[in-house]
Amino acid sequence: MLLHGTEALKQAAAAGHALPGFVAYNLETVQGITAAAESAGRPVLIQAGAGPFKHAGREALMRLALDAAEDSAARLGVHLDHSRDLDEITACLEAGYTSVMVDGSHLPFAENVVLTKEAVRRARDHGAWVEAELGALPGDEDVSTDAVTKTATMTDPHQAAEFVAATGVDALAVAVGNVHGFTKDPVRLDLDRLAAIHAAVPVPLVLHGASGLPVEELHGALARGVAKVNVNAELRRAYLEAVHAILPAALPGSDVVSVWAAGRDAVRDAALEVIGRLIHRAEGGAV
Numbered sequence: 001m002l003l004h005g006t007e008a009l010k011q012a013a014a015a016g017h018a019l020p021g022f023v024a025y026n027l028e029t030v031q032g033i034t035a036a037a038e039s040a041g042r043p044v045l046i047q048a049g050a051g052p053f054k055h056a057g058r059e060a061l062m063r064l065a066l067d068a069a070e071d072s073a074a075r076l077g078v079h080l081d082h083s084r085d086l087d088e089i090t091a092c093l094e095a096g097y098t099s100v101m102v103d104g105s106h107l108p109f110a111e112n113v114v115l116t117k118e119a120v121r122r123a124r125d126h127g128a129w130v131e132a133e134l135g136a137l138p139g140d141e142d143v144s145t146d147a148v149t150k151t152a153t154m155t156d157p158h159q160a161a162e163f164v165a166a167t168g169v170d171a172l173a174v175a176v177g178n179v180h181g182f183t184k185d186p187v188r189l190d191l192d193r194l195a196a197i198h199a200a201v202p203v204p205l206v207l208h209g210a211s212g213l214p215v216e217e218l219h220g221a222l223a224r225g226v227a228k229v230n231v232n233a234e235l236r237r238a239y240l241e242a243v244h245a246i247l248p249a250a251l252p253g254s255d256v257v258s259v260w261a262a263g264r265d266a267v268r269d270a271a272l273e274v275i276g277r278l279i280h281r282a283e284g285g286a287v
Contacts, residue, residue, distance in 0.1 A: 002069050003077035004098050006129045006170050008043040013204040013227035018278040021045040021079055021206075022271050023232040024061070025052040028260050029239065030068050032267025037074035039268070040275045044074065045099070047230065049081030050088065058088070062095045079131075081230070089119055093126040101131040101173065109159065116167040131228070134163050135175030137209055157196040164201045171228060172197075173206040176221075178213070189213075191220045198225030206230065211237075215277060222278070231274050235267050242266035 012019045022033045024046050037044035048065035056064075062078075069076035080092040080100040089100050102119035104112030116132045123130045135155035155174040164172055174197055177189045198205060204227035210218060211233035218229070242262040250258050 001072065001075060002066075002096070002098055003043050003045075003075040004127065008075065008077075009129070009171060009204050009227055013225065016222055018207075018222055018227050018229040019043060019045060020271070020275055020278055021047045021081065021228055021230040022235060022274075023047045023049065023052065023081060023230070024065060025055055025236075026061075027064055028264035029235065029267050030064050032235070032239075032264045033271055034068045034072050034074065034076065035264075035268040036271035036275060037076055038072060040272055041074070042275050042279065043077070044271075044275070045077040045079040045228070047079045047081040047232075049079070049101070050083045050085070051081070053088075058091065062092060062097075066096050084115075086115070086118060086122070090122055093123060093128055097126075097128060099123075099129045099131065099170075101133070103133050105133040105136045105153075105173075105175075109163070113163060113166050116163075116169060120168050129170040131171040131173055131206055132163070132167060132169045133173035133175075133206075133208075134160055137175050137178055154190065154193060155197055157193065157200040160197050161200040164203055169203060171204045171206050172201055173208055176207075178207055178209040189217045189221060191217075191224060194221060194224045194226070204228060210274075218277060229274075229278055231271075234274060235270050238266040238270035239263040 009019055022044060024030045024033055030046060033044060033046050046065045046069060048061045052061055065078045069078050077098040080089060080097050082101055082103045083089050084103050089102060092100060100119065100123055102116050104115040107115065120130045136153040153175060155176060160172060174194065176194045205225045206228040207221050207226045208230045210229045210231050243259055246259055246262045
């Protein structure tokens with residue numbers, strides 16, 4: 001069933017755990033994410049967004065994600081991730097997306113405010129909630145590299161308070177040392193900065209780039225206001241490793257179905273593992 005509104009996000013924030021946002025690229029990744037949500041009995045966001053649209057096509061992927069959510073017994077939101085295009089945001093809202101992320105992090109502060117305010121206005125007309133980003137993460141959303149050379153711009157707590165007040169967003173994605181994709185060296189979050197942002201803004205925080213994040217760092221973030229966590233690279237790697245393992249047996253008979261099934265099941269298992277990490281408090285006790 002479609003997960004409307006911010007109640008699940010707010011409940012996660014109050015309980016000290018997080019709503020997972022899993023990026024989907026095709027039928028098998030949508031199916032794997034859906035199966036994980038059904039198995040865990042937890043609310044989940046299927047993030048069928050701007051990057052994956054380049055592969056699958058916007059209309060096709062939107063329909064896959066929305067149909068899966070509507071037909072499932074699990075509570076599944078469908079979320080547009082990392083969009084810089086108001087027309088794209090509007091198209092997803094009109095199709096039935098339950099939330100959108102407007103990404104103005106590449107813009108000067110004032111321009112980010114203007115873009116985000118307009119996205120919020122459009123989302124309100126469709127009963128959807130809005131995530132925005134302040135600060136910039138290094139790395140690529142769709143491809144991991146061994147080393148990240150791009151310098152990030154950390155989120156400033158005072159500016160974050162001004163931004164949230166000016167735009168009316170429902171959730172704020174922050175840059176506190178997190179990185180898109182896997183990296184050679186372990187990621188360390190600036191938890192003091194994250195705590196200051198949490199104290200300064202009245203909305204739940206979002207952590208992008210959580211794939212491969214040490215569990216103690218993740219739990220530290222959950223204890224400091226992070227109520228939505230995006231995971232992409234872990235699911236991509238699980239899918240590819242499963243396909244690689246089964247290919248020798250599948251190639252002689254051109255058994256593509258077994259390849260697709262292996263990838264789907266690997267995404268399900270990886271997503272289930274992430275869900276388990278997100279329903280524990282920072283001290284390690286189950287929620």
